Amino acid sequence: xxPGLLELSITDCQKSLSAASLSSLLSGCPRLSxxxxxxxxxxxxxxxxxxxxxxxxxxxxxxxxxxNLTELRVxxxxxxxxxxxxxxxxxxxxxxxxxLDCEGSRDENTEIALWLLPSLPSLESLRLVSYQASxxxxxxxxxxxxxxxxxxxxxxxEIGARSELGxxxxxx
Numbered sequence: 001x002x003p004g005l006l007e008l009s010i011t012d013c014q015k016s017l018s019a020a021s022l023s024s025l026l027s028g029c030p031r032l033s034x035x036x037x038x039x040x041x042x043x044x045x046x047x048x049x050x051x052x053x054x055x056x057x058x059x060x061x062x063x064x065x066x067x068n069l070t071e072l073r074v075x076x077x078x079x080x081x082x083x084x085x086x087x088x089x090x091x092x093x094x095x096x097x098x099x100l101d102c103e104g105s106r107d108e109n110t111e112i113a114l115w116l117l118p119s120l121p122s123l124e125s126l127r128l129v130s131y132q133a134s135x136x137x138x139x140x141x142x143x144x145x146x147x148x149x150x151x152x153x154x155x156x157x158e159i160g161a162r163s164e165l166g167x168x169x170x171x172x
Contacts, residue, residue, distance in 0.1 A: 001028035001029075002025075002028055002029045003028070003029070003030060003031065004031060005029045005031065005032055006031055006032065006033050006034065007032070007033065007034040007036075008025075008026075008029065008032055008034070008035050008036070009034075009036040009038065010022070010035075010036065010037050010038065011036075011038040012038065023065060026065040026066045027065050029066065030067075030068065031068055032066045032068060032069060033068055033069060033070045033071060034069070034070070034071040034072075034073075035066060035069055035071070035072050035073070036072075036073040036074075037073070037074045037075065038073075038075045064090070067094065068094060069092075069094060069095055070094055070095060070096045070097065071095070071096065071097040071098075071099075072095060072097070072098055072099070073097075073098075073099040073101075074099065074100050074101070075101045090119065091119050091120075091121060092119055092120055093121055093122050094122065095120050095122065095123065096122055096123060096124045096125070097123075097124060097125045098113075098116070098120065098123060098125070098126050098127070099126075099127040099128075100112055100113060100127070100128050100129070100130075101127065101129040110128070110130055110133045110134070110137040110138070110140075110141060111137070113126070113128050113141055114137060114140055114141060114144065117141070117144045117145065117146070118144060120146060121146055121148075122146070122148065123145075123146045123148070123149055124148060124149060124150050124151065125149070125150065125151035125152070125153075126145070126149060126151070126152055126153070126154075127153040128141070128153070128154050128155070129153075129155045129156075130155075130156055130157075132156060132157060133156040138154075138156070141154070
């Protein structure tokens with residue numbers, strides 16, 4: 001138990017840290033405000049590909065276990081989180097800063113962001129890095145940004161239909 005811990009950074013230890021132990025650790029850190037999960041792009045979360053293991057580390061579960069979390073940074077997140085497309089996570093009013101950096105992933109990052117954004121009404125900054133985003137996902141992200149968002153960083157190596165990109169970059 002770490003009742004006074006405010007920030008936790010987990011780097012390249014996915015093979016030695018189970019989802020159950022991470023959940024237990026987060027439960028013992030009630031004041032945690034920053035969670036950072038970093039992994040190498042090649043084999044990060046390789047042991048977590050089994051669905052039964054990944055379910056223990058669903059993103060909504062992480063957010064509910066750490067109720068004071070204001071900032072979440074995840075690197076190499078493709079296939080890390082199980083998303084339930086028909087069920088959005090419960091609102092997470094405390095989360096103000098979200099960074100999803102999965103440059104090696106295709107559309108997974110944009111799907112995670114689209115799934116999560118409606119539950120983040122207090123989000124002030126969003127950093128989304130992905131290899132590729134469809135024009136449809138790009139437009140959807142721009143449409144569902146919270147009203148209080150002050151800092152937006154989107155980086156995609158490829159965006160579908162680049163000729164229409166200029167028209168797509170109008171927020172509200």
